[in-house]
Amino acid sequence: xxxxxxxxxxxxxxxxxxxxxxKLMGIxxxxxxxxxxxxxxGLGLATLIVIITSNIIASAIRQQxxxxxxxxxxxxxxxxxxxxxxxxxxxxxxxxxxxxxxFLPLIVVNQIVLMSAxxxxxxxxxxxxxxxxxxxxxxxxxxLVLISSIRELIGNGSLFDNMxxxxxxxAKDWVFHPFGNNFQFRLLLMxxxxxxxxxxxxxxxxxxxxxxx
Amino acid sequence: xxxRLRGGKIFMAMFIISAIALLLLINxxxxxxxxxxxxxSIQAPLLDILGQAFESDAIEINPYPIPEKFWPxxxxxxxxxxxxxxxxxxxxxxxxxxxTQNGYSGEIKLIVAxxxxxxxxxxxxxxxxxxxxxxxxxxxxxxxxxxxxxGRSLSNTAEKSWTVRKDGGEFDHISGxxxxxxxxxxxxxxxxxYFEQDKVRLFGQTTSETASL
Numbered sequence: 353x354x355x356x357x358x359x360x361x362x363x364x365x366x367x368x369x370x371x372x373x374x375k376l377m378g379i380x381x382x383x384x385x386x387x388x389x390x391x392x393x394g395l396g397l398a399t400l401i402v403i404i405t406s407n408i409i410a411s412a413i414r415q416q417x418x419x420x421x422x423x424x425x426x427x428x429x430x431x432x433x434x435x436x437x438x439x440x441x442x443x444x445x446x447x448x449x450x451x452x453x454x455f456l457p458l459i460v461v462n463q464i465v466l467m468s469a470x471x472x473x474x475x476x477x478x479x480x481x482x483x484x485x486x487x488x489x490x491x492x493x494x495x496l497v498l499i500s501s502i503r504e505l506i507g508n509g510s511l512f513d514n515m516x517x518x519x520x521x522x523a524k525d526w527v528f529h530p531f532g533n534n535f536q537f538r539l540l541l542m543x544x545x546x547x548x549x550x551x552x553x554x555x556x557x558x559x560x561x562x563x564x565x
Numbered sequence: 566x567x568x569r570l571r572g573g574k575i576f577m578a579m580f581i582i583s584a585i586a587l588l589l590l591i592n593x594x595x596x597x598x599x600x601x602x603x604x605x606s607i608q609a610p611l612l613d614i615l616g617q618a619f620e621s622d623a624i625e626i627n628p629y630p631i632p633e634k635f636w637p638x639x640x641x642x643x644x645x646x647x648x649x650x651x652x653x654x655x656x657x658x659x660x661x662x663x664x665t666q667n668g669y670s671g672e673i674k675l676i677v678a679x680x681x682x683x684x685x686x687x688x689x690x691x692x693x694x695x696x697x698x699x700x701x702x703x704x705x706x707x708x709x710x711x712x713x714x715x716g717r718s719l720s721n722t723a724e725k726s727w728t729v730r731k732d733g734g735e736f737d738h739i740s741g742x743x744x745x746x747x748x749x750x751x752x753x754x755x756x757x758x759y760f761e762q763d764k765v766r767l768f769g770q771t772t773s774e775t776a777s778l
Contacts, residue, residue, distance in 0.1 A: 413580065428581065436587065446606050536698070538698060541697075
C-alpha cells in the first residue's frame with residue numbers, strides 16, 4: 353500500500369469513519385469504563401491487542417473458511433484471544449484486571465472487534481489486516497481516552513489518577529489536580545455523565561466534519 | 566460443495582483443538598503466578614496498615630478461621646479468616662475482619678488491625694456503598710477520619726465512649742454521615758470485644774506484659 357493511501361485510511365479509520373463516533377459501535381465499554389484515564393487506557397490497549405491478534409489469525413485461515421463457518425470461527429478466535437489475555441493480565445497487571453472486571457471478558461462481544469475480524473477474514477492480506485486492526489483498535493482507544501480525560505478532569509478534578517495499575521509504582525505521583533484538591537463534579541463520574549460527554553463529543557465531531565450522523 | 570464442507574469440518578476440528586491446547590498451555594503456565602498475584606492483592610491493604618506499626622520487612626501473615634460462635638459479633642454469616650501477624654516468628658498482633666449492615670446504604674466491610682495487647686494499629690474500610698461526598702469519607706482515600714481509631718483500646722476508652730461526641734462519646738462524626746460514622750465505630754468496638762474474648766485461644770497463655778495491664 354502506498355504511503356498516501358495509508359494516510360487516508362488512517363484518517364478515515366481514526367476520525368472520519370471512527371466506528372464508535374459514527375456508528376455508535378462498542379459504546380457500552382466506552383460508557384462504563386471511562387471514569388478515569390488509567391482504566392480507559394487499560395481497556396483500550398486490551399481491546400487493541402485482541403483486535404490485532406484475532407485479525408492475524410482470521411486473515412491466515414481465511415482460505416479455509418466458508419460462509420457457514422466464518423462467523424462462528426471468528427467469534428471462537430476472538431474468545432480464545434480474550435481468554436488468553438485475561439489469564440496473562442492476571443499475572444502482571446492484577447490491579448488492572450480487578451478494575452476492568454466484567455468488561456475484560458466482554459471484549460468478546462464488542463462489535464468493533466468482530467467487524468474488523470470479519471473484514472480481515474473476507475478479503476484482506478495479512479499486512480492489511482494488521483494495519484486495519486491497529487487503526488480500528490487505536491480509534492477505539494482514542495475515543496475512550498478522550499471521553500475519560502474530560503470526565504476525570506471535570507468530574508474528579510484530577511488527571512492520570514491511579515496510573516500505577518498500568519505502569520507500576522513509578523506512576524504513583526503522575527496524578528495532578530489542576531483545580532486544587534477539593535474540586536469535584538460528581539455527576540460526570542456517574543453513568544449519566546458518560547452519556548452527556550459522549551453526546552457532546554459526537555456533536556462536536558459532527559459540527560467539525562459538517563456531515564450529520 | 567459436499568466435500569468442501571467436510572474439509573471445513575476437519576479444519577474446524579483441528580483449529581478448535583489447537584486453540585484449546587493453546588489456552589491449556591497458558592493456563593498451566595500462569596496458574597501459580599495468578600495465585601500469587603491474587604494473594605498479594607488480598608494482602609496489600611493489610612500490609613498497608615501494618616507497615617505503620619511494625620517493622621515491615623520481617624512480617625508474615627497467617628490466616629486463621631474464626632469460630633462460629635463469634636460470627637454474629639463480627640457480622641458474618643459464613644466462615645471468615647482473621648490474620649495473625651508474626652514478626653521474627655513471634656505473634657505480635659492480628660487483623661480482624663468485620664462487616665456491618667447498619668451503614669446508610671448497605672454493607673460496610675472493614676478490617677481492624679490490633680497489636681497483641683489489644684491496642685488498635687489501624688482500621689481500614691474494604692468495601693462500602695455510602696453516599697459519595699458524605700459517607701464515603703470513612704475511606705482512607707478520601708478522608709483521614711478513620712485514623713481516629715489508632716491507639717484506641719478497650720482499656721483506654723470506656724465502652725460508653727465508643728460513639729460520636731454528640732452522643733457523649735469520644736469520636737468525631739463525619740458531618741452529614743452520622744449513621745455511617747456510628748455504625749463503623751460500633752463495629753470496630755465489636756471487633757475489639759471479639760479479640761478480648763478469643764485472645765487466650767489465639768495467643769496462648771497471657772504473657773507477663775498483658776498480665777500487668
